[in-house]
Amino acid sequence: MEKIQFTVKEEENGSRIDKLAAAQDEQFSRTQVQEWLKEGRVLVNDKPVKPNYKAASGDEVVIHIPEPEELQIEAEDLNLDVYYEDADVIVVNKPRGMVVHPAPGHVTGTLVNGLLFHCKDLSGINGVMRPGIVHRIDKDTSGLLMVAKNDLAHEKLVNQLVEKSVTRKYKAIVHGVIQHDFGTIDAPIGRDTKDRQKMAVIDHGKVAVTHFHVIERFHDFTLVECELETGRTHQIRVHMKYIGFPLAGDPKYGPRKTLNIDGQALHAGVLGFVHPRTGEYVEFEAPAPKEFEDLIFELKKNI
Secondary structure, three states: OEEEEEEOOHHHOOOEHHHHHHOOOOOOOHHHHHHHHHOOOEEEOOEEOOOOOEOOOOOEEEEEEOOOOOOOOOOOOOOOEEEEEOOOEEEEEEOOOOOOOOEOOEOOOOHHHHHHHHOOOOOOOOOOOOOOEOOOOOOOOEEEEEEEOOHHHHHHHHHHHHOOOOEEEEEEEEEOOOOOOEEEEEOOEEEOOOOOOOEEEOOOOEOOEEEEEEEEEOOOEEEEEEEEOOOOOOHHHHHHHHOOOOEOOOOOOOOOOOOOOOOOOEEEEEEEEEOOOOOOEEEEEOOOOHHHHHHHHHHHHOO
């Protein structure tokens, strides 16, 4: 059983223990941590406490993380849009609305279900829940993903992500008219302290860098291309909101009055990396889906 240990800092004195514990990992939700507290999995100075316990500076906290629930992941014929495939790598164009990997309560219709049907040889580094998955894009973001078919390919592709050598370019429609043609957003991202379901730019977040340039301006919107230097959760969505130009249709970070699209207008159109076996740089480009292009067509009519 995995465990996380931390000491309550002076500036955290008086904070609720569930809030402090949830902040230790961006994958934790406050609701989940509250359940662990009720189950006695979170100990303060070797004793279980209630979720509303007010921590004191110097408290020693241990979180005993339960083993993940074993799920039966079944292969499904989802007619995946495969852009490239060989013995080491698959590049897939994921449609908007598809979740990348299964989770409790959501075990069918994911990219992983489709991959298990499409091929039997996927890397096992991430276990049965995420076979072959090297990186993710959000459910309502469409576009290209690379998937590893063996452990050696997986390690080499992950290393490229760590070294920031993978090319990842996204098209996005944002609210507002960006006046400058180019920009770089260098702002750290971490779990939003006010809403654990969101990410935000925070002082002690992880380094996050997004480069963008304007493709076209409309009456109240702008079409941009964003290139990721890092790959934090919701990075483009958080960064564009941070500079005052949230993504159209974004249910988490955008305004309620927006374009007629179900989810953020974001498409991972370009993906490039060094092939893990040949050592050659390969790059792929996928056009934005029809609903994305339809939005642009409507916006052009209102210029």
